[in-house]
């Protein structure tokens with residue numbers, strides 16, 4: 001087959017904006033170029049690896065696509081069809097075709113190099129090749145393929161220059177023997193000088209990790225607990241915290257303890273630096289800039305903006321107010337910490353996805369930060385879990401809506417407190433001693449979430465907006 005040409009590009013221009021993982025849905029595509037096209041498996045079906053250079057306004061982003069071609073498209077692959085072209089047959093997203101996901105594992109096991117793609121096993125690891133991969137069904141920014149009960153291979157959809165922080169951090173933590181991350185088994189990278197440039201460093205395309213087959217993600221566990229909490233008979237008074245079936249507080253506390261351990265392991269692996277002079281001003285400025293940008297795009301945020309801005313200023317003043325205040329310690333952190341990023345396994349909590357927030361530029365995602373930024377992310381997530389079932393629902397008469405709102409608040413507070421207790425109890429920085437900073441981090445995260453939801457899941461935008469009404473008020 002010839003490398004796909006401009007007719008493929010035309011099909012992709014229509015298909016790409018409909019994909020959950022496409023980060024540029026909010027602005028039109030000005031043009032797509034195929035940066036690299038590498039045949040990974042010949043025949044019918046055939047597998048091509050494409051790096052797409054997608055131009056939108058002033059920037060160009062790089063996306064990775066596994067392009068499958070077949071003469072006849074079975075029904076099971078129709079939802080993933082991209083289009084049909086004379087001579088090529090059907091084009092589709094091959095991440096959903098087990099026949100075409102196996103070659104990726106075969107190349108990883110063989111540590112092959114094909115064109116600009118390098119398939120690598122982690123030091124000392126022998127990769128089993130005879131497994132088919134099926135995608136995880138969860139809504140994601142990337143696409144992860146599960147191979148039997150053995151591996152999970154995360155294909156980064158939007159590519160960033162250089163080593164992806166998810167690989168960099170997981171590899172360092174695996175080497176350090178951290179028990180709270182899945183072990184790294186291998187990765188795929190794109191040789192330098194193939195469009196996704198970073199001073200001669202290869203760009204990470206995929207990360208192969210140990211799969212935890214019996215694990216449940218924190219978001220699902222938390223929602224089960226919230227549902228139980230709401231289903232409590234109303235009775236004369238509010239449910240007694242802890243009396244609800246499926247109480248989550250014990251798990252929240254253990255999660256807090258695991259988080260403190262991961263922060264310690266990150267500090268040991270990458271070091272800790274005192275915040276340079278002026279850092280707090282820059283932090284507050286960055287938060288205010290994001291607030292302005294999101295306010296411009298989402299009018300419903302604007303009424304909360306003055307209170308949010310004042311909270312940012314207070315955090316800045318609290319950190320720099322006393323002349324003898326020690327500088328804040330900065331280190332590598334998770335960067336986008338929430339209940340969907342943690343798994344409860346038989347042995348305890350495991351943390352996933354050290355990529356940082358998908359909308360931020362690569363340098364910001366790897367930047368050192370105060371660990372309470374992650375704590376704030378998880379605290380926001382408890383709030384999300386509590387309120388998500390209420391957003392957009394008609395709770396009936398105002399008294400009923402108020403009662404549900406109070407229950408949401410009570411569930412969130414109970415689990416937030418338990419998480420913080422576990423975090424402090426295992427040596428993490430005390431959130432209570434940095435109240436202004438924590439509040440600013442939480443508000444900043446909620447503002448980020450307003451933009452994230454407006455762009456990706458507009459029917460969820462009320463979840464962070466309702467919290468902001470409470471948090472900023």
Ligand SMILES: Nc1ncnc2c1ncn2[C@@H]1O[C@H](COP(=O)(O)OP(=O)(O)O)[C@@H](O)[C@H]1O
Nearest residue numbers: 136140141142152182210211212217340352353
């Ligand atoms: N090692 C693993 N074992 C079991 N499930 C996993 C593992 N890694 C990821 N998952 C599942 O895949 C989902 C998405 O993974 P994640 O790394 O957060 O991808 P994304 O960046 O696309 O959000 C997780 O919520 C979890 O359900």
Ligand SMILES: O=P(O)(O)O[C@H]1O[C@H](CO)[C@@H](O[C@H]2O[C@H](CO)[C@@H](O)[C@H](O)[C@H]2O)[C@H](O)[C@H]1O
Nearest residue numbers: 140141336338339340357358380381384449452
């Ligand atoms: O997991 P990702 O790296 O893709 O993170 C992005 O998507 C998340 C949603 O999938 C989003 O998280 C928000 O929704 C979660 C519930 O689905 C909630 O637990 C989080 O607290 C909330 O921030 C995340 O912000 C975004 O970066």
